[in-house]
Amino acid sequence: MAVRLDATDRKILVELQRDADQSLDEIARNVGSSKTPVWNRIRKMRDAGVIRQTTVLLDPDALGLEACFFVLIRTSEHEAEWQRRFLEALRARPEVLEAHRLAGDIDYILKVQVANARAYDTFYQALISEVRVHNVTALLSMEVIKSTTSLPLKA
Amino acid sequence: MAVRLDATDRKILVELQRDADQSLDEIARNVGSSKTPVWNRIRKMRDAGVIRQTTVLLDPDALGLEACFFVLIRTSEHEAEWQRRFLEALRARPEVLEAHRLAGDIDYILKVQVANARAYDTFYQALISEVRVHNVTALLSMEVIKSTTSLPLKA
DNA sequence: CACCATTCAGGATATTTTCCTATATTGCAG
DNA sequence: CTGCAATATAGGAAAATATCCTGAATGGTG
16 A cells, blocks of 8 residues: 655654654654644554564674675576575575675675674685575675664655 | 563564554554563663664655666775764765675675666765775666565563 | 672553544545 | 645554552562
């Protein structure tokens, strides 16, 4: 079900992306409305799937996950069965935070968050032993310049 | 202030990452405790910065942001002033969801979420007109295989 | 075993969510 | 422009929840 979002909806989403812990009254004040319409709009956007999840963002360093790798993968395999097993392997591994199938030269990109280079190597060895890939390049993040889950909304 | 996380803390974090809308009683039930210790532990982890933010994850497609690009950037510039301006430019642009400085051959990687290829080109032109970069490769995501903000926690 | 510090469960109160109702607003046909 | 129907709104009542307090339980230590 597609939902047409108006300016108030978008303001609410901006507030929720900024801080989902706010009370309805606070959000209502920030968007210039009252709690009932805000509540109805949030419920509607939840039901429509515009809002997918409320969650908490953790500090990777505080959890000892100090190494972030972007992994570029080329493969010569393109059969359905191989792909199914590859996707399953990625979905099953919690250190894989993102995985995209790409257009062009490089077939897949992964974002992998692990404790250190050794942990990455363990992950890498396990992955390539499970599914054959042609060429893998790992890019190691030295510094997170920016990291947000807030999608841009035309206010 | 570093916090030592025990098994209960990690269970709480797993629950909060899964669904931060749960009531304290629910979380307490799920981790086998009662609401007071859960509440105290959450507050402590918030204060310590382990929990950085409570937020809402939105569906990019529902907002008309149907194109996700990973952008690989090489530059010959490595002066402090250039870098400062480059970081500022990235932080100021809301379509840049992630930006990392990398080790090795490629200097930076960005994750950019936009409406379509045209919008990406607009972003790209604006960026290179603002700061000089040597070489830019854009990888277009065809399919999101996995996308999570949940960091792996040894339960 | 006794002491201290820490963590716990359960309860009291303040706050918030959830839903209802009556009013206001908007879009639209005549 | 006017009146009607559909929709959105503000405010309030009841239920649920967060927040904080108290006293009991626990675990490590001399």
